[in-house]
Amino acid sequence: MSLVVQKYGGSSVADAEGIKRVAKRIVDAKKNGHQVVVVVSAMGDTTDELIDLAGQVSPIPAGREFDMLLTxxxxISMALLAMAIKNLGHEAQSFTGSQAGVITDSVHNKARIIDVTPGRIRDSIDEGNIAIVAGFQGVSQEGKNITTLGRGGSDTTAVALAAALDAEVCEIYTDVDGVFTADPRVVKKARKIDWISFEDMLELASSGSKVLLHRCVEYARRYNIPIHVRSSFSGLQGTWVSNEPQGDRKVEQAIISGVAHDTSEAKITVVGVPDKPGEAASIFRAIADAEVNIDMVVQNVSAASTGLTDISFTLPKAEGRRAIDALEKTRASVGFDSLRYDDQIAKISLVGAGMKTNPGVTATFFEALSDAGVNIELISTSEIRISVVTRADDVTEAVRAVHTAFGLDSDTDEAVVYGGTGR
Amino acid sequence: MSLVVQKYGGSSVADAEGIKRVAKRIVDAKKNGHQVVVVVSAMGDTTDELIDLAGQVSPIPAGREFDMLLTxxxxISMALLAMAIKNLGHEAQSFTGSQAGVITDSVHNKARIIDVTPGRIRDSIDEGNIAIVAGFQGVSQEGKNITTLGRGGSDTTAVALAAALDAEVCEIYTDVDGVFTADPRVVKKARKIDWISFEDMLELASSGSKVLLHRCVEYARRYNIPIHVRSSFSGLQGTWVSNEPQGDRKVEQAIISGVAHDTSEAKITVVGVPDKPGEAASIFRAIADAEVNIDMVVQNVSAASTGLTDISFTLPKAEGRRAIDALEKTRASVGFDSLRYDDQIAKISLVGAGMKTNPGVTATFFEALSDAGVNIELISTSEIRISVVTRADDVTEAVRAVHTAFGLDSDTDEAVVYGGTGR
Structure with a gap:
C-alpha cells in the first residue's frame, strides 16, 4: 500500500468549515487505498495572535518559552482535524512534533531537523489510522525542549516525514493551484507549471517565489521526495517538483521555468572604495559580523583617473539599519567616501535549466526590459538564472514584458488565488 | 530553603495585565527566599472557546483528541507567564504536564493522577529557576497519550505536585479572599474563615461550596499538604485548610465552619413503591446502570393501610432526563405508581466538626428555618453536616437566617468578589 504525506497550510484550516473540507479530502485519499500522514499548520492567524500576546507580556520573549507558546x-488545529476525520467515520490520531519523532537542534525559533524517528506514526498508520502531525515543531535532541522550525517550517516537517517514512509523494496543499510561471497576482496570464525540476524550483524560491521555501525544496532534493504542490480548494492537479517527470506525466523540460520577482530587498552602495586588495573583504567581513544576509553583489571596474570603485549589494530591507551601522564603523579604516541606501528597488529573475544551452536567453531578456522602458541597475547570473535589479515602480511592467517575451503567457487568464497565505 | 507551590486560576491570568500582575507576585515569593513551583490554568475563557470550536467540527469529539485540543x-498561559517572569529579571521555565511527570490513568477528559515523577521540576528549581507547570493535564502511563483531569483539575495538579515535591504549602490563588462562612454573593455578612480542617472543607465542597473541589481537598488530606486559599488580586491572608492550625496561627476549632447551598440539583420521588425487600435495590440499580450520581436519599415509613412507600432522592439536574428514562423502564417490574420530577429545589447544608459534641445544633438549625418561614422537604445528616432540601425560591432567606442563627455574621460587609471563576 502506498504512503502519502499531505500538508495543509493555515489558510486551508482557517475555520471549522475549512477543517471539515480538508478532512473530506484526507478521507478521500484514504479511500483511494493510500496510507495517509497529514502535517497541519496552525489555523489562520493563530500564530500572529500568539506573537502579539507574547509582545504584550515581554518585549523580547525568551526563545524556549516562545516556542512553547507558538506550538x-x-x-489546536491537529486535534480539531482528527476530530473532524473521526466524525466522517475514519480513525485518526494526532501527534505533536515530539510524539512524531521530529528531532531538532537546540536553536529555538529556527531549529533545524536533524533526525526523524517516526515509530509512533508508523505504528498508527499500520493500525489503519490516519496520522495527523503538528507542523513547524520538534523536540531538541539535548534537553528534550520543544522547538519550532521558523517560517515555512510545516512544509519542511512534511518533506522530512515523507523521507523518513519513504512516502511515494509529499503533497503540499496551499491556496493556489500550484507553481506558476510568474506571480499570478501580477501576471494574469501566468501558466501553472505541470512539472519543474528541484534545481529550477530552488532558484525560483531564492528569487522571490513564495509557494515553496528554499529549505523545504533542498530537503526534498536531498532525499529525492517528489513534491506535489496543489490547491486545497480545487480538485485540480498541481505542480510536481522532482528530479524527473513522474510516471506517465511525460513533460518536456521547459527552456524557461518562470519569472520571479522580489520587492523585499534594498540596495546599499559603498561609494569611492580604494581599489586595493582587502578593501572589499573588510567591507563584507563587517556585514557578516552584523549577521546581515546579502544577496547580489556587484563591483564596477574602478575609474582609472581616481583608483576608486563602487561596491553595491542587495539585502533584506529589515536588515538595512544594521548594515548601515556596521559599515559606518569601518569608514575610517576602509576609507570609502559615502554610503547610499535605496529601498525602492525590485529584483526580477528568469529561471530555467534550458538557458544553459540557449545562448540567446540573456539577450532576449534584456531586449524585453529595454522595449518596456525598464532600466537595469544591477545584474547577476547563475548557470540557470539571470537576475536584474530595477526600480520598484517598474516591477509589474518588467515581469509582464519578460513573461510575454519568453512565450510563457497562457491563452486564457487561468490563475486563481483562493485565500491568504499560510505558514 | 522552603518550597512553595502556587496555583493561579484562569481569571487571574485572563489577559496580559493579569499575567504581569501574577508574575510580580511569583517573583515576590522567590525574593522572600522560597523555591517556587507555579501551576497555571488556561487564560480566561480559552477552554470554553476551544470546546466551542470542537463542537463545530464534531458533535461528539473523541476523548484523546479533545484532550490534545484542551491542553x-x-x-499558552504557562509560556506567557514564564516570559513575563523573565522580563522581571528572574529565570523561569515552563513544563507541560507530561514534562512535569504528571502520570495519569487512560480515562480521557477525566483522568486521575496515579503518580507524579517531578525530576525535571526538581532539577529546574535547584538550578534557581521558577518552574511553571501546566495545570489540568498529564500523560497516560500506557500509550503516552495526553490526558486532562476534568474541571478543577489544576487545583489537583498543584496539590499533587506539592505532595511529590514535599512542599511546605500549596497556595491556591483565586478571585475571592478565601473560604467564607457562606457564599458572599448571597450573604453580605459572610466571614472569611482563617483556618478549616480537611474534614469540614470536604463536607463544604460536597455541599455546594465551589472554592475548592472535593477531589483536590481529598488529595491534600491524604498527603497532609496544607492548602492556603487566597486572592491573587489582594495581598491578604486567606484561608488555611489543614489538619491543624498552622504555626503561630492559633485558631479555635469553630463549632460551625459554614453554611453551603446548592441549587444545581433536582429531586425525583418514586411514588407508591411496594414496601418489600429488594424494591429499593431494583430502583437504585437502574439509576446506577444509567451512570446517574445520586446525593440525598430518603424513604418514608410506609403507610400501614396500603403497604406502599415513597422514595425520594436528589441528583444533578443535568442527569434528570437519564434517570427518569431509566426508572420508567423498571416501572412494570418494580410496580410503583408514578414518578415526580422537581427541579425547583435548593439544598442547604450546615457543616462543622463541633456539631458532634453540641446536641443543640440540629434544633437551632430547624428553628432558624422555621422562623424564616422556610419549609423543609428532605433531611439528611452526617456526623459533621446537616443538609435539608427546600424550595429554590427560599434559598437566600434560608442561608441568611441560618448564618445569623449560628452567630457567623461579620460586623461589617467584608466579603469581596474580584472576578469570574477559573478552572
Missing amino acids: AGER | AGER
Missing part, C-alpha cells in the same frame, strides 16, 4: 497553535 | 490552553 499551541498546531496542537 | 493547548495551559501551554
Whole structure:
C-alpha cells in the first residue's frame, strides 16, 4: 500500500468549515487505498495572535518559552482535524512534533531537523489510522525542549516525514493551484507549471517565489521526495517538483521555468572604495559580523583617473539599519567616501535549466526590459538564472514584458488565488 | 530553603495585565527566599472557546483528541507567564504536564493522577529557576497519550505536585479572599474563615461550596499538604485548610465552619413503591446502570393501610432526563405508581466538626428555618453536616437566617468578589 504525506497550510484550516473540507479530502485519499500522514499548520492567524500576546507580556520573549507558546497553535488545529476525520467515520490520531519523532537542534525559533524517528506514526498508520502531525515543531535532541522550525517550517516537517517514512509523494496543499510561471497576482496570464525540476524550483524560491521555501525544496532534493504542490480548494492537479517527470506525466523540460520577482530587498552602495586588495573583504567581513544576509553583489571596474570603485549589494530591507551601522564603523579604516541606501528597488529573475544551452536567453531578456522602458541597475547570473535589479515602480511592467517575451503567457487568464497565505 | 507551590486560576491570568500582575507576585515569593513551583490554568475563557470550536467540527469529539485540543490552553498561559517572569529579571521555565511527570490513568477528559515523577521540576528549581507547570493535564502511563483531569483539575495538579515535591504549602490563588462562612454573593455578612480542617472543607465542597473541589481537598488530606486559599488580586491572608492550625496561627476549632447551598440539583420521588425487600435495590440499580450520581436519599415509613412507600432522592439536574428514562423502564417490574420530577429545589447544608459534641445544633438549625418561614422537604445528616432540601425560591432567606442563627455574621460587609471563576 502506498504512503502519502499531505500538508495543509493555515489558510486551508482557517475555520471549522475549512477543517471539515480538508478532512473530506484526507478521507478521500484514504479511500483511494493510500496510507495517509497529514502535517497541519496552525489555523489562520493563530500564530500572529500568539506573537502579539507574547509582545504584550515581554518585549523580547525568551526563545524556549516562545516556542512553547507558538506550538499551541498546531496542537489546536491537529486535534480539531482528527476530530473532524473521526466524525466522517475514519480513525485518526494526532501527534505533536515530539510524539512524531521530529528531532531538532537546540536553536529555538529556527531549529533545524536533524533526525526523524517516526515509530509512533508508523505504528498508527499500520493500525489503519490516519496520522495527523503538528507542523513547524520538534523536540531538541539535548534537553528534550520543544522547538519550532521558523517560517515555512510545516512544509519542511512534511518533506522530512515523507523521507523518513519513504512516502511515494509529499503533497503540499496551499491556496493556489500550484507553481506558476510568474506571480499570478501580477501576471494574469501566468501558466501553472505541470512539472519543474528541484534545481529550477530552488532558484525560483531564492528569487522571490513564495509557494515553496528554499529549505523545504533542498530537503526534498536531498532525499529525492517528489513534491506535489496543489490547491486545497480545487480538485485540480498541481505542480510536481522532482528530479524527473513522474510516471506517465511525460513533460518536456521547459527552456524557461518562470519569472520571479522580489520587492523585499534594498540596495546599499559603498561609494569611492580604494581599489586595493582587502578593501572589499573588510567591507563584507563587517556585514557578516552584523549577521546581515546579502544577496547580489556587484563591483564596477574602478575609474582609472581616481583608483576608486563602487561596491553595491542587495539585502533584506529589515536588515538595512544594521548594515548601515556596521559599515559606518569601518569608514575610517576602509576609507570609502559615502554610503547610499535605496529601498525602492525590485529584483526580477528568469529561471530555467534550458538557458544553459540557449545562448540567446540573456539577450532576449534584456531586449524585453529595454522595449518596456525598464532600466537595469544591477545584474547577476547563475548557470540557470539571470537576475536584474530595477526600480520598484517598474516591477509589474518588467515581469509582464519578460513573461510575454519568453512565450510563457497562457491563452486564457487561468490563475486563481483562493485565500491568504499560510505558514 | 522552603518550597512553595502556587496555583493561579484562569481569571487571574485572563489577559496580559493579569499575567504581569501574577508574575510580580511569583517573583515576590522567590525574593522572600522560597523555591517556587507555579501551576497555571488556561487564560480566561480559552477552554470554553476551544470546546466551542470542537463542537463545530464534531458533535461528539473523541476523548484523546479533545484532550490534545484542551491542553493547548495551559501551554499558552504557562509560556506567557514564564516570559513575563523573565522580563522581571528572574529565570523561569515552563513544563507541560507530561514534562512535569504528571502520570495519569487512560480515562480521557477525566483522568486521575496515579503518580507524579517531578525530576525535571526538581532539577529546574535547584538550578534557581521558577518552574511553571501546566495545570489540568498529564500523560497516560500506557500509550503516552495526553490526558486532562476534568474541571478543577489544576487545583489537583498543584496539590499533587506539592505532595511529590514535599512542599511546605500549596497556595491556591483565586478571585475571592478565601473560604467564607457562606457564599458572599448571597450573604453580605459572610466571614472569611482563617483556618478549616480537611474534614469540614470536604463536607463544604460536597455541599455546594465551589472554592475548592472535593477531589483536590481529598488529595491534600491524604498527603497532609496544607492548602492556603487566597486572592491573587489582594495581598491578604486567606484561608488555611489543614489538619491543624498552622504555626503561630492559633485558631479555635469553630463549632460551625459554614453554611453551603446548592441549587444545581433536582429531586425525583418514586411514588407508591411496594414496601418489600429488594424494591429499593431494583430502583437504585437502574439509576446506577444509567451512570446517574445520586446525593440525598430518603424513604418514608410506609403507610400501614396500603403497604406502599415513597422514595425520594436528589441528583444533578443535568442527569434528570437519564434517570427518569431509566426508572420508567423498571416501572412494570418494580410496580410503583408514578414518578415526580422537581427541579425547583435548593439544598442547604450546615457543616462543622463541633456539631458532634453540641446536641443543640440540629434544633437551632430547624428553628432558624422555621422562623424564616422556610419549609423543609428532605433531611439528611452526617456526623459533621446537616443538609435539608427546600424550595429554590427560599434559598437566600434560608442561608441568611441560618448564618445569623449560628452567630457567623461579620460586623461589617467584608466579603469581596474580584472576578469570574477559573478552572
